[in-house]
Amino acid sequence: MAQTRQSTITWKHLRRHLGKVEKPARYTGGEINAVKKDPRSVDVIFALAFPDVYEVGMSHLGTQILYAVLNSREDVACERVYAPWYDMENLLKQQGWPLFSIENRLPLSAFDIVGFSLQYELTYTNVLMMLELGGIPLWSRDRAEGDPLVIAGGPCTMAAEPMAGFVDAFALGDGEELALDIVDTYKAWKGTGKSRLDLLVMLSLVEGVYVPSLYDVEYNTDGTVAKISPTPVKLSPESYESIKAHAGDSELRRACFPDDMPGYFIPPSKVRRRVISSLEDAPFIDKPLIPLVEPIHDRVMVEIFRGCTQGCRFCQAGTIYRPVRERTPETITRYAKRLLEASGHEEVSLVSLSSADYSHIEALLSQLMGECPGTKFSLPSLRVDSFSVDLAKMLGASRTGLTLAPEAGSQRMRDIINKKVTEEDIMSAVRHAFGSGFAHIKLYFMIGLPGETDEDIKAIAHLARKIRQAGRDMGIKPNIVVSVSGFVPKPNTPFQWEPCVRPEELRRRQRLLGDGLRGPGISYKYHDVEHTWLEAVFARGDRRLSQVLELVYKRGARFEAWSGHLDINIWEQAFYDAGLDPAFYAHRERGKEEVLPWDHLDTGVSKQFLLRERDRARQGLTTDDCRTAYCVGCGVCPNLGVEMSLK
Amino acid sequence: MRVRVKYTKGDKVRFLSHLDVTRNLRMALARAGWPVAMTGGYSPKMKVSFYAPLPVGTAGEEEYMDVVLDTKGIARLVRANAKCGSRKFRDIDILAQLTKAFSRVLPEGFSVKQVYLVDDGKQNFESQITGSLYRIEVEEVTTEDLSPAIEQFLTQEQVLYELERPKQTRTTDLRQFVESIEVVPGSSPATIFMKIRHDNGRTVRPQWVLESLSEFGLDIDTREVIVDRLKVYFD
Numbered sequence: 001m002a003q004t005r006q007s008t009i010t011w012k013h014l015r016r017h018l019g020k021v022e023k024p025a026r027y028t029g030g031e032i033n034a035v036k037k038d039p040r041s042v043d044v045i046f047a048l049a050f051p052d053v054y055e056v057g058m059s060h061l062g063t064q065i066l067y068a069v070l071n072s073r074e075d076v077a078c079e080r081v082y083a084p085w086y087d088m089e090n091l092l093k094q095q096g097w098p099l100f101s102i103e104n105r106l107p108l109s110a111f112d113i114v115g116f117s118l119q120y121e122l123t124y125t126n127v128l129m130m131l132e133l134g135g136i137p138l139w140s141r142d143r144a145e146g147d148p149l150v151i152a153g154g155p156c157t158m159a160a161e162p163m164a165g166f167v168d169a170f171a172l173g174d175g176e177e178l179a180l181d182i183v184d185t186y187k188a189w190k191g192t193g194k195s196r197l198d199l200l201v202m203l204s205l206v207e208g209v210y211v212p213s214l215y216d217v218e219y220n221t222d223g224t225v226a227k228i229s230p231t232p233v234k235l236s237p238e239s240y241e242s243i244k245a246h247a248g249d250s251e252l253r254r255a256c257f258p259d260d261m262p263g264y265f266i267p268p269s270k271v272r273r274r275v276i277s278s279l280e281d282a283p284f285i286d287k288p289l290i291p292l293v294e295p296i297h298d299r300v301m302v303e304i305f306r307g308c309t310q311g312c313r314f315c316q317a318g319t320i321y322r323p324v325r326e327r328t329p330e331t332i333t334r335y336a337k338r339l340l341e342a343s344g345h346e347e348v349s350l351v352s353l354s355s356a357d358y359s360h361i362e363a364l365l366s367q368l369m370g371e372c373p374g375t376k377f378s379l380p381s382l383r384v385d386s387f388s389v390d391l392a393k394m395l396g397a398s399r400t401g402l403t404l405a406p407e408a409g410s411q412r413m414r415d416i417i418n419k420k421v422t423e424e425d426i427m428s429a430v431r432h433a434f435g436s437g438f439a440h441i442k443l444y445f446m447i448g449l450p451g452e453t454d455e456d457i458k459a460i461a462h463l464a465r466k467i468r469q470a471g472r473d474m475g476i477k478p479n480i481v482v483s484v485s486g487f488v489p490k491p492n493t494p495f496q497w498e499p500c501v502r503p504e505e506l507r508r509r510q511r512l513l514g515d516g517l518r519g520p521g522i523s524y525k526y527h528d529v530e531h532t533w534l535e536a537v538f539a540r541g542d543r544r545l546s547q548v549l550e551l552v553y554k555r556g557a558r559f560e561a562w563s564g565h566l567d568i569n570i571w572e573q574a575f576y577d578a579g580l581d582p583a584f585y586a587h588r589e590r591g592k593e594e595v596l597p598w599d600h601l602d603t604g605v606s607k608q609f610l611l612r613e614r615d616r617a618r619q620g621l622t623t624d625d626c627r628t629a630y631c632v633g634c635g636v637c638p639n640l641g642v643e644m645s646l647k
Numbered sequence: 648m649r650v651r652v653k654y655t656k657g658d659k660v661r662f663l664s665h666l667d668v669t670r671n672l673r674m675a676l677a678r679a680g681w682p683v684a685m686t687g688g689y690s691p692k693m694k695v696s697f698y699a700p701l702p703v704g705t706a707g708e709e710e711y712m713d714v715v716l717d718t719k720g721i722a723r724l725v726r727a728n729a730k731c732g733s734r735k736f737r738d739i740d741i742l743a744q745l746t747k748a749f750s751r752v753l754p755e756g757f758s759v760k761q762v763y764l765v766d767d768g769k770q771n772f773e774s775q776i777t778g779s780l781y782r783i784e785v786e787e788v789t790t791e792d793l794s795p796a797i798e799q800f801l802t803q804e805q806v807l808y809e810l811e812r813p814k815q816t817r818t819t820d821l822r823q824f825v826e827s828i829e830v831v832p833g834s835s836p837a838t839i840f841m842k843i844r845h846d847n848g849r850t851v852r853p854q855w856v857l858e859s860l861s862e863f864g865l866d867i868d869t870r871e872v873i874v875d876r877l878k879v880y881f882d
Binding site (some may be wrong): 009016017018020021023024025028030031032066290292293341342343344345346374477 | 666667673674677786869
């Protein structure tokens, strides 16, 4: 533990004031299987910080995994902290209390390492709130020797330049092994009396760790990135020798300590994402955290495979979690049973990016249902086909309804996005669903996709009506929900160069679709265009946006992801004050040759592949899934030295 | 077979809502492997009843829930016991076994005080509950400040309290629900014992009584008081 440790908030004090906030049990912990260690008995205390409210954070599988992995180490105490709701933020300020962890109520500033989970761009302001309430300087450059190391993981980190000013190090990719490597590096540094810069240098030598302050970004006069280059760091002779020795002797490491620049460290020019080679052998949480407050997803989760190679061109998860790695049915069944026993839950969610793709899905479900009578099983993401409908039927979902995601209404558009289903597939799936007793069908679509015309939008309405009619023809009264989100071009996808549709145009398309959906039996839901806009700015932003985040945070922006909490005026003013144009980030088509702000971060999927996919999208050509067809040459397996692992 | 479980909602879990309390106890019953009878239908639920719900922030020393046990499940337990070579089946052994299993899996802050068989009779337990004894601790107010205001309250024929609910405001006479209030002389923080009546499930919160003291010149921030229910009285 570091030298300075503020005292913790006593239960007596907390108890007296918690009656003033909504849902106070968000802050009192006591979860089953929570791990409360004596922080003085360990070498490293680690805070897993989730920038959203407790009920959301407690439903996040990644936090559960890392909590178990980190606490399995005797020399580490891992605690959790969540974003305080507005009323709690006020209470903390009124009482002069720092934001504190759940387990030992330690101030955030007392931790050695604070690790944020960046799941979604619209939670960035909450990270700033948590840092400041936790007593940690907002800007990475302002942190001194006694301050915690602030790191971040999660899907956003593959392109989180807007957070570069606030995060000391990003952890890219699978966290199971990486989190421990970071802890080990921290431990090796701690107590040596070396500087904070030395720690950052040591971390940058860990595969999968990206230290943004060690990279310099130059801009062209038009505002685009000219160059992202590693900054040579002059180390003290002592540090130079010991870090070099610690780094071993690989080729990459030799490049970091060039012979012609003695005393200097050059960070790796590219930071590669970490992957675990086998999910089957990955650590499993046999003591799941069971919150006493109902979380948003009140069930146990078993990951059945990681990665997805369907190749939908809008989907970021389809790139950054490759390759596919499955667990065996036996392992999944064993885990499910153990979690049910340990929790008292009645429902298991079989988690993956496309659960119907699991190699033995039918066998798995029959086995699970045979061995766990009375338990409900759910598959969160099904395909649009009759096979998936059968699975849903098998799970007894006919009462609750079926959710299908055709994503686009016209065949032309579905070909562009590589959603490999035909209208006939969709119609036969829904007829099968109606025939199997489903009456409620929820359909997910996106609008604002690249190349979209008004005809494509009308095709969504047409398809929804056709589906409803199919149900009526079969003598039932179907209840169709059309849920539509605005397309956001995401980094590390074939659409990363595409412009996002402007809010006013998106609104027009929403209305156009609404006009087509008017009438009985179909309800229509859509997202706020402001959310789409802001997400589009930050998903592909550069590090100059850190400044905007600070401005909006100071002016009260919080919980942007929550409906009704995004104040567009604050944001527009902040962009203006920072001299940055949000349209430059959101609505501009980027050039093929342009340096993208995340070009130095390597998912393993090559840029050539993404460009090729973009070309194929423009030609309306689909690309197969390497799970069932040939290798499509995305590059991930050779680049990361891993293989697809089907069981 | 209906058993009544007397349990504690302790200090550490006082901030749980009644709904969360019921959720945690149901899940604990599942973890403990109790053979709870289930309702029929598409999504079967455990046959468990909870009484005299406590609000968020209030702890309860002696709370009650009823659990209907499945006779087949009990029979299985008995057979399992017989296999282990235990003595002849007696209700009490099974209850002790169930109590132990339940105790082991409860979240910190909850505990079991007693598990006993009750008649599967027709009468609703809720309507048998006649009163609650609360202990209230108030900081920043001395017992000297409290006593006169409370005396005044007790001399009233009625004390009306307006309960604001999202859609309507309901007026309740607090006085008729308050059986007694005692201030522990010289206590610090000022400690009050308050006995409150229940009338077929209707009752009032001690915080409302404290709030109403503003009519008698004493303002208390009732969000800061610590309320514990010590006892639930029933016929």
